[in-house]
């Protein structure tokens with residue numbers, strides 16, 4: 001805005017235009033979610049996993065997806081990436097229905113997505129620098145001098161510019177996770193997906209990664225979805241939480257709404273209670289039957 005003023009524009013005009021643009025931007029943000037799940041049903045073989053998931057994720061947000069083990073959280077991410085397709089319903093990313101895309105279009109879309117998995121291993125025989133540079137060298141024609149600047153910028157963003165010459169074996173777990181984060185944002189994705197980004201980290205590294213996810217999302221203009229079991233860290237950094245249970249979104253809300261929730265399922269999560277709607281035991285036949293005792297047994 002300042003350069004326009006220096007060219008002699010009327011301040012009132014500029015303010016007016018800025019206001020119009022802001023209203024337009026907000027309208028766009030409000031009207032077009034980046035990701036939309038509409039009545040998504042999915043099964044692995046005959047085993048239903050998702051039974052009508054509806055979810056809408058706005059641009060610029062950091063979202064947490066929570067739910068018991070095996071509830072289908074990773075499956076949701078795989079649907080967004082187009083690795084698998086819904087049986088019924090649709091998943092849209094930036095206005096495109098993922099399962100309707102052709103091979104080339106899907107690859108193009110995937111290029112705009114970054115993924116960081118819990119054990120998102122680094123290439124062990126490449127230095128930190130080369131790990132981050134890898135995708136830039138593979139997918140762009142940028143000259144090496146520019147790649148160098150970009151790699152250093154990404155490493156700087158995660159606080160590890162000084163570790164550029166180290167090999168993965170020389171990194172702590174927390175540092176390796178940060179390098180993996182720098183690598184996943186190498187191509188400036190519009191969407192980042194994190195699958196359990198905090199697992200195995202000490203409390204300090206954990207909150208460093210959490211803060212980085214928030215900060216990078218804001219400064220790079222991304223949208224981030226993270227699947228995590230860490231409710232306290234999530235509530236600290238996210239805009240919105242979705243809880244997945246029994247194949248549907250069982251609850252959702254802002255961190256404040258989640259903290260205050262009386263929904264038993266959400267309460268159990270927030271307070272880490274063993275007993276509640278989320279069962280401790282995986283579905284099984286009667287214990288007596290497994291042990292071969294009781295009525296009808298051959299014991």
Ligand SMILES: Nc1ncnc2c1ncn2[C@@H]1O[C@H](COP(=O)(O)OP(=O)(O)OP(=O)(O)O)[C@@H](O)[C@H]1O
Pocket residue numbers: 044045049067068069070071072073074075076
């Ligand atoms: N490729 C597959 N083939 C068959 N079943 C699968 C496959 N992948 C996952 N499943 C099953 O689908 C269910 C949902 O899996 P998913 O990985 O999405 O769960 P999750 O919520 O990410 O669990 P966790 O928190 O343990 O990572 C699980 O019961 C799992 O056993």
Ligand SMILES: [Mg+2]
Pocket residue numbers: 073074075195
């Ligand atoms: Mg998972």
